[in-house]
Amino acid sequence: MLKKEMELALNEQINAELFSSYLYLSMENYFQSQSLSGFASWMRCQVQEEMFHGMKFYDFVNERGGSVALEAIAKPDNQWNSPLDAFEHVLSHEQKVTGLVNDLVEIALGVKDYATNIFLQWFVTEQVEEEASVGAIVDKLRLIGNDSSGLFLLDAELGKRVFTPPQDG
Ligand code: FEO
Numbered sequence: 001m002l003k004k005e006m007e008l009a010l011n012e013q014i015n016a017e018l019f020s021s022y023l024y025l026s027m028e029n030y031f032q033s034q035s036l037s038g039f040a041s042w043m044r045c046q047v048q049e050e051m052f053h054g055m056k057f058y059d060f061v062n063e064r065g066g067s068v069a070l071e072a073i074a075k076p077d078n079q080w081n082s083p084l085d086a087f088e089h090v091l092s093h094e095q096k097v098t099g100l101v102n103d104l105v106e107i108a109l110g111v112k113d114y115a116t117n118i119f120l121q122w123f124v125t126e127q128v129e130e131e132a133s134v135g136a137i138v139d140k141l142r143l144i145g146n147d148s149s150g151l152f153l154l155d156a157e158l159g160k161r162v163f164t165p166p167q168d169g
Contacts, residue, residue, distance in 0.1 A: 002066040003111045009104055010061050010116070011069050016100055017054035021047050023076040023093065027086050030078065036151075038159025039083060045163035046090075052165055053123070060119055083151065084141040091134045098127040 002010070028043035061068050080086040101123045108117040137158070144150035 002061065002064045002116070003113060006107055006111055006113050006116055007061065007066040009107050010057055010066065011071075013100060013104060014054050014057045014061070014068065015071050015073065016097065017050050017057060019073050019076070020093065020097065021050035021054060022073050024050060024090075026076040026078045027080070027090070030080055030086060031083070034083070036083065036155050038155035038157065042158035042161045045161045048163040052163075053126075056122075060116075064115070084138070087134065087138050087141055091131065091138050094127065094130045094134055098131060101127055 024043050024046040028040045028047060031037075031040035031043060058068055077089070080089065101120060105117060105120050105124065108114070108120060137154075140154055144154060
């Protein structure tokens with residue numbers, strides 16, 4: 001059985017993951033408007049991945065006998081100055097999510113909820129991977145600068161991404 005403090009925090013994380021999905025959907029729309037279909041496709045994978053994260057928390061709360069309480073999802077930004085501006089936003093957002101996951105671990109350990117702590121370790125590892133992959137794209141965009149041929153090459157590379165739900169998830 002989940003303690004109330006843990007249940008509340010996990011519900012807040014469901015909302016944070018669904019907001020992430022919504023934010024990346026807004027970014028997909030931005031990239032579509034810029035005719036960068038590879039970037040847009042990469043964002044669609046990100047939308048699906050964040051929905052998967054949200055559902056993973058959702059299922060866990062139910063599995064532990066808690067109550068899921070869905071709240072309103074905030075309106076995401078919808079304009080960015082450049083692909084680099086958008087991806088810097090992704091990186092700062094993922095760093096914020098990493099902080100939220102770390103806070104959840106602190107709460108789990110504080111209330112001696114070791115099962116939730118083990119569940120959360122998957123997300124601790126996932127955030128390392130998310131920050132690394134997004135950070136690499138930010139680095140490439142900084143190298144590309146105003147070189148449109150470099151941007152089109154990166155667009156083609158990002159368009160190859162496919163979302164497959166993790167088998168261990
Ligand atoms: Fe669900 Fe991108 O962290």
